[in-house]
Amino acid sequence: MADTTSRSLPLQRQGVTTQTSAKRQEGIAGLVFVSPALLILFMFLIVPLVVALYFSLTNWNGRTPLSQEGAYEYIGLRNYEQLLIQGRRVDDFYNALKNTVYYVLGVVPTQTIIALVLAVIVNQRWLKFRGFFRTAYYFPSITSSIVVSMIFLFLFSNTGPVNGLLSSLFPNYQPVSWLSNNDGVIHNLLGLFGITRDSSGFLRETQIFRISLWEWISGPSVSMLTIMILAIWTTIGTMMVVYLAALQNIPSQVYEAAQVDGANAWQVFRHITMPLLRPTTFFVVTLGLIGTFQVFDQIYVLRNDTTRRTTMSVAYLVYDFAFGSQTDPRMDRATATAITLFVIIFVATIIQRRLTGGDKANA
Amino acid sequence: MTSAAAAPPITTQTSSVYTLRRILGIVGVAILVLVAVIEIAPFVLTIANSFKCDPAVTNRPAAFIPVPPFGVQCETRNEAGQVVARLGADEQVSGATFNPSFSGYQAILTSTGPNNNLPRWLLNTVIYAITVMILRLLFDSMAGYALARLSFPGNRIIFFIVLGTLMIPGVVLLIPRFLLLNQMGLLNTYQGYIIVLAADAFGILLMKQFFESIPREIEEAAAVDGANRFMMFFRIVLPMATPALTALAIFSFQGQWNNFMDALIIVGTKPDMFNLPMGLTVLRGSGQDVQYDLVLAGSVITTLPMAIIFFVFQRYFVEGVTYSGLAGQ
Numbered sequence: 001m002a003d004t005t006s007r008s009l010p011l012q013r014q015g016v017t018t019q020t021s022a023k024r025q026e027g028i029a030g031l032v033f034v035s036p037a038l039l040i041l042f043m044f045l046i047v048p049l050v051v052a053l054y055f056s057l058t059n060w061n062g063r064t065p066l067s068q069e070g071a072y073e074y075i076g077l078r079n080y081e082q083l084l085i086q087g088r089r090v091d092d093f094y095n096a097l098k099n100t101v102y103y104v105l106g107v108v109p110t111q112t113i114i115a116l117v118l119a120v121i122v123n124q125r126w127l128k129f130r131g132f133f134r135t136a137y138y139f140p141s142i143t144s145s146i147v148v149s150m151i152f153l154f155l156f157s158n159t160g161p162v163n164g165l166l167s168s169l170f171p172n173y174q175p176v177s178w179l180s181n182n183d184g185v186i187h188n189l190l191g192l193f194g195i196t197r198d199s200s201g202f203l204r205e206t207q208i209f210r211i212s213l214w215e216w217i218s219g220p221s222v223s224m225l226t227i228m229i230l231a232i233w234t235t236i237g238t239m240m241v242v243y244l245a246a247l248q249n250i251p252s253q254v255y256e257a258a259q260v261d262g263a264n265a266w267q268v269f270r271h272i273t274m275p276l277l278r279p280t281t282f283f284v285v286t287l288g289l290i291g292t293f294q295v296f297d298q299i300y301v302l303r304n305d306t307t308r309r310t311t312m313s314v315a316y317l318v319y320d321f322a323f324g325s326q327t328d329p330r331m332d333r334a335t336a337t338a339i340t341l342f343v344i345i346f347v348a349t350i351i352q353r354r355l356t357g358g359d360k361a362n363a
Numbered sequence: 364m365t366s367a368a369a370a371p372p373i374t375t376q377t378s379s380v381y382t383l384r385r386i387l388g389i390v391g392v393a394i395l396v397l398v399a400v401i402e403i404a405p406f407v408l409t410i411a412n413s414f415k416c417d418p419a420v421t422n423r424p425a426a427f428i429p430v431p432p433f434g435v436q437c438e439t440r441n442e443a444g445q446v447v448a449r450l451g452a453d454e455q456v457s458g459a460t461f462n463p464s465f466s467g468y469q470a471i472l473t474s475t476g477p478n479n480n481l482p483r484w485l486l487n488t489v490i491y492a493i494t495v496m497i498l499r500l501l502f503d504s505m506a507g508y509a510l511a512r513l514s515f516p517g518n519r520i521i522f523f524i525v526l527g528t529l530m531i532p533g534v535v536l537l538i539p540r541f542l543l544l545n546q547m548g549l550l551n552t553y554q555g556y557i558i559v560l561a562a563d564a565f566g567i568l569l570m571k572q573f574f575e576s577i578p579r580e581i582e583e584a585a586a587v588d589g590a591n592r593f594m595m596f597f598r599i600v601l602p603m604a605t606p607a608l609t610a611l612a613i614f615s616f617q618g619q620w621n622n623f624m625d626a627l628i629i630v631g632t633k634p635d636m637f638n639l640p641m642g643l644t645v646l647r648g649s650g651q652d653v654q655y656d657l658v659l660a661g662s663v664i665t666t667l668p669m670a671i672i673f674f675v676f677q678r679y680f681v682e683g684v685t686y687s688g689l690a691g692q
Binding site for chain 2: 023025026027028029030031033034036037038040041043044045046047048049051052055062066114117118121122124126127132133134135136137138139140142143144145146147150151152153154155157159160161164165233236237238241242245290293294296297300301315318319322331334335338339341342345346
């Protein structure tokens with residue numbers, strides 16, 4: 001790398017001593033240049049990670065001053081055990097995990113597919129006003145997540161524009177209270193076929209981690225669905241721009257060659273465009289997974305006392321354990337939840353790398 | 364780019380294929396227009412309703428075309444200053460048109476109560492966003508330059524540490540950062556918020572990538588002229604990095620302008636220290652009765668500066684996203 005600089009010095013007939021001192025000077029300069037940023041990353045990213053890991057192995061509540069004798073003791077993996085395997089909090093965690101997984105499974109594929117479709121259309125050479133469409137789609141993603149949540153709070157309120165629009169389109173429409181509705185979407189679908197909680201038989205009787213099977217298959221609640229729509233609405237623009245850049249990077253010769261071979265448009269897309277976009281898809285899905293697994297801001301604004309349980313995400317649970325109760329903060333449990341989420345995101349990224357073939361594309 | 368190219372002549376294609384293409388084209392444009400409407404309409408409705416009085420927001424939210432008279436008063440007060448009448452929804456709205464009122468904006472821009480202090484939050488947001496931006500420009504570019512060009516002990520390891528920090532989810536840092544700043548006595552201070560965010564891995568990698576792309580000969584020439592590393596960096600290398608620095612500045616500014624989670628944890632218990640997103644959540648209140656005129660006016664004010672920056676520097680936004688996207692390849 002930087003060897004070139006020192007290699008050029010002998011050409012200038014520098015003595016050996018000046019050469020080593022120049023090298024030393026460069027080394028010192030390098031350390032000086034990198035140290036402010038490194039110090040900050042170390043202090044506020046790496047140390048906190050270690051601190052989180054450490055406190056997740058103790059029983060410290062977060063309120064008792066650390067200087068106080070016996071403020072906490074090391075309890076090994078007990079927090080994780082209580083959270084994940086047995087204990088009072090096990091259904092808190094699995095409820096949040098269930099909500100988050102439905103959220104991720106609903107949002108990530110939808111936003112990726114919509115973004116891809118939009119990018120393919122915007123990339124057509126006959127399209128006019130390309131810049132306009134790109135701007136229109138991208139704009140929501142520069143807007144604060146809190147502002148977007150406020151906009152959705154207004155749009156989806158009981159008397160808001162969404163209910164207004166639906167009422168005028170469908171005269172029989174009964175206004176839905178989108179943001180205070182705990183009904184599971186899959187429960188509602190099953191209800192159409194006459195399957196309700198009472199008729200669900202063993203689903204209601206069988207419990208896994210203190211949550212009945214019937215609850216496990218609820219799907220996201222209507223309120224959570226609203227937050228999912230928000231997430232999709234906000235992010236498709238960014239992902240569209242990423243896909244568009246990748247599409248424009250594909251050399252036109254590739255398409256011309258395919259045309260010479262007599263491939264039709266669908267075959268070109270299926271067998272040429274899609275494989276070439278694989279690394280981009282991997283990137284977009286990774287970005288989507290990391291973002292959606294941590295959903296927090298939108299829930300902070302859009303949850304209310306009614307939907308407390310069905311909009312609880314794992315990230316929000318971390319906050320709720322730590323700061324939700326003035327009288328009984330549980331930093332130990334909160335950090336254990338946070339570390340667990342870290343592991344979940346990590347594993348999910350690896351799994352999706354296999355699924356989208358990101359590992360092959362990068363090899 | 365390719366938009367100027369004419370449609371290829373139809374020599375081998377039958378007319379039915381041509382018709383199919385036309386239909387697909389129309390369907391495609393219809394999809395684009397529909398999505399564009401879905402993406403834009405919420406902003407139009409938000410702006411329109413931020414100029415309505417509370418009853419009209421709740422009861423007639425769909426009207427979006429402003430017509431004179433402008434600046435209608437939401438409340439009529441008697442000489443003693445008591446409210447004697449409120450402007451009803453149907454008095455302000457007629458069909459798709461409405462008479463704009465500035466009451467929401469007035470209320471929000473002049474109030475200085477602890478939980479309704481938008482001018483102060485705006486000032487704080489500017490301070491946070493600009494200070495963090497300047498520090499990141501300095502620290503990220505210095506570190507990026509060192510990693511790209513200077514050989515020093517631990518160069519490779521430090522690069523992988525920086526790369527690794529990208530993987531740490533923000534939620535994990537939430538509590539330990541709170542504890543750390545609490546120990547340091549920096550909770551609810553400007554310094555506390557700023558120091559935590561004064562450098563970031565994305566910026567360092569962006570700058571590193573850029574510095575690797577500029578020719579080495581320029582620095583070698585400067586070295587012959589006897590410039591030391593510091594002079595070389597600040598006088599020669601950094602001025603050449605303007606495009607990358609602009610992209611970094613915009614990304615950093617946008618990130619901090621909209622940053623909620625760090626504000627919640629670091630300055631979230633002292634209203635005087637809030638930024639705009641944090642302030643908005645307090646303005647919203649916790650009950651079911653949301654004061655939409657205030658919340659929507661606050662949302663518009665929060666978004667406006669970002670929107671202006673976006674339209675001026677649009678190219679850099681798109682390039683930045685593109686960069687991070689292509690980096691994924």
